[in-house]
Amino acid sequence: MDILKRIDLFLKKVELRRVERKFRKNNNIPKGTDEPYIKYFRRTLGHFVAGNKLLDTSPNIRKFLLNVIKNNFVYYSEQYIDEYLKDIYRELSQFLDGKCRSINDCYISSIPNKDVEINNSSKELMVKFKALNHLPRNLTRTIEACMENEVKYTKSMEELNEEIKKNPFNKYLEPRKRKIERDFNARKIEISQELSEKLKSKKYLIFIDDFSGSGRTIIDYFKILEQYIEIDIGIIIICLHSMVNAEKKIEDYFDRSKFKEFYFFTNRENPESRKKYFSRRKDELKKEIRKMKTAERKVGKYLESSKLEKFYFFSNRENLEFIKKYFSRRQDKLKKEIRKKDELKKEIREFETKNFEQQFALGFQATESLVATYDSCPNNTFSSFWYSENDAWSPLFKRSRKQSNALDNLNVDRNSFVNEVKTGLKIRKVADKDISLIIILLCVKLKKNDNTTRVAIEIEDKFYYNIDTLQECLSNKYIKIIKNGDGLPSYSLTLKGKSKLKEYKMSYMTFEGLVKIANLYKAEDSISTDHISSYEIDLLNKSAE
Known part of the structure; x- marks a missing residue:
């Protein structure tokens, strides 16, 4: 290996060490942690940034990935999550005190998958929340039967409709359709009655979840639950990390829903991490452009009116002309930066569409999040960080695939x-x-x-x-x-x-x-x-x- 290549490798190692230290510091990661993503993080980071050959022809994307790991990525360690769940319980207790209620007036639940037999992170957090806060077991209750009934009905109808397409003149299919609908409605009434009986002594249902990127999973579940709950009960959602857009969509849904009370608790320590990555910087740039325009317009007015004596910071017209040009040049520079951001975003979208899956380009539903927990990485995070189905790619936070x-x-x-x-x-x-x-x-x-x-x-x-x-x-x-x-x-x-x-x-x-x-x-x-x-x-x- 020649001397120039050795120097280049040395400089890359130094930069990677710097990125690793900043990442650990930003996220308060405990020393000596055995968490899977962090235990061999230095080695994995090296492979991710320097070892992925797909990045050799995409230097801008490599630079982007390195930069966001260093400055923007949010990693929730198990220790952090444990402390958060304890803190949020204290906050919840104060909230309930203010309502003249207690935790005994609530059931703690989780947001189920469409396949309710699959254990998910929401259910795991519910169990952890109960254990960490020493709550009795009878306060937790998963409300999944409604989801199960809806999914079963949808699947049965889809299968039947396929049969009707293949055999439209089969006279036995219509009675089958009516039977599926009768069974569905009968089960719906049965579940509603069971829920009314079980929830009659409760005032709030508390749902625990780890991440909401688009709000779709939460909204879809409550649209179903809304059809099954007949009693007046409040909904409280505790979400470790939610994107701003997701929270707004969830709040808008509950404003229109039959639920009379709704409260949303989430981690607000790092507000920037809750926005789309490219949107947050663009918003800052646009705000600064507006300030520059306002300043340029004010200086222009002084120049046009010749009332220089009122602008006492400057002694002559030349200074004002210089300042006006500065504001104009600054706007051009900021607009250029916005165009570069748009170009980079487009490049990343194309890269992730080509090498991973189109639906996960910029994260699922283009959420542009930069979040991982100690045992999972949401698919709303840029797919470059977690996608492992491409054998030519080594992700930094490999995501476990959901069962299907x-x-x-x-x-x-x-x-x-x-x-x-x-x-x-x-x-x-x-x-x-x-x-x-x-x-x-x-x-x-x-x-x-x-x-x-x-x-x-x-x-x-x-x-x-x-x-x-x-x-x-x-x-x-x-x-x-x-x-x-x-x-x-x-x-x-x-x-x-x-x-x-x-x-x-x-x-x-x-x-x-x-x-x-x-x-x-x-x-x-x-x-x-x-x-x-x-x-x-x-x-x-x-x-x-």
């Missing part, structure tokens, strides 16, 4: 792959205690040109092992971290790791080879290899290799 029917099908395929790989390893007589180790060693060997973040994502997404499993291999010296040609960390097998693969005759094996071995043996859900002869194993191995 499409994902269920994908998981079936992945589970089959993982099961076949493990079956192949069993056939190769790999001990149970070594299966995870061999999978990681093979992954490191086959991904030797990838950075450590990409390898960690591969191991987690394909084999469901977390980064601690990788760290254990590092600690036991089966693998090591080396610098690749770009000066970025990547994993490499040690002699001990190579010896382990050699012990099981796996030095030249691939995952595809292991799947082939499993398929040749026609393994199903599980397999016992105790009665497989050495001759059969050799035949299977040769077939795969």
Whole structure:
């Protein structure tokens, strides 16, 4: 490596250290934290900014990402969230005191997904809120039956309408439609009666959520709940972080709704973080332009009226002409900055649309947020920070994918792959205690040109092992971290790791080879290899290799 490249790498490292320190300081991140996003943050940050090859042709976007991590990104540590939930409970208690009520007049609930069986962050926060504030269990109640009924009805009607399109003259479909509607309405009445009975002693429903980017999830849920609740009850929403636009939409909805009382608690410590990123700076620039215009107009009036004696700051017309030109030039400069912001925004939108998904360009619904919590990153954040479905991209805050029917099908395929790989390893007589180790060693060997973040994502997404499993291999010296040609960390097998693969005759094996071995043996859900002869194993191995 020549001296200029060494100097360049050194300067990049210095800048990355500076960004990391500022990020930690801005977000008051505790030292020695084990939170997944922060534990190996320095390494992940290096891969994110310097190791993503897609940024090599997009220097403006690389500069933008580095800048917002350093100055704008909001990260909520677990410690911060815990303290916030305690503080907000104290604030809530004072609020209830002022209403001559207590927490016993409330139920604490969560905002459900459309698939209510899936545990979500809102439900987890509800449980945490109860535990941290030592509240009795009987004060928490999830109100999900209404959502379940609506989703079931919508799905049934969609399926029926598809059948009607295919078979419009089928006389049995119309009675089925009426039965679906009868069942839906009957269940709706039943749920409404149950809620009336359960809530009759309560004055408020308190809903806990972590993030609202557009307000859509919250509004959609309450539009449904509104149809099922017949009693007069107040709604209180506690949201860790909400965008300004989301809060306004939620408030506008409740103003029109049947709910007579509505209160919204959210974190207001950093008001700028609650605005769209590009909008906040543009608003500042436009405000300054208006000030410049006003100043220029006032100076112009003095010049036109020749009443220079009233403008006692300046002694002659030349000074005033100079100031007027300054105000004019300043406006031009500010307008130019606005155009640059618009151009950068367009470039980021195109970059994220091309490399990720169009619906997530600038964050879901173009929210332009810059937020992550210790265990999740909202999809309203710029997708460059969390999107991991592109193998050519290593995100800084990898987002766990929500379960869906499409994902269920994908998981079936992945589970089959993982099961076949493990079956192949069993056939190769790999001990149970070594299966995870061999999978990681093979992954490191086959991904030797990838950075450590990409390898960690591969191991987690394909084999469901977390980064601690990788760290254990590092600690036991089966693998090591080396610098690749770009000066970025990547994993490499040690002699001990190579010896382990050699012990099981796996030095030249691939995952595809292991799947082939499993398929040749026609393994199903599980397999016992105790009665497989050495001759059969050799035949299977040769077939795969």
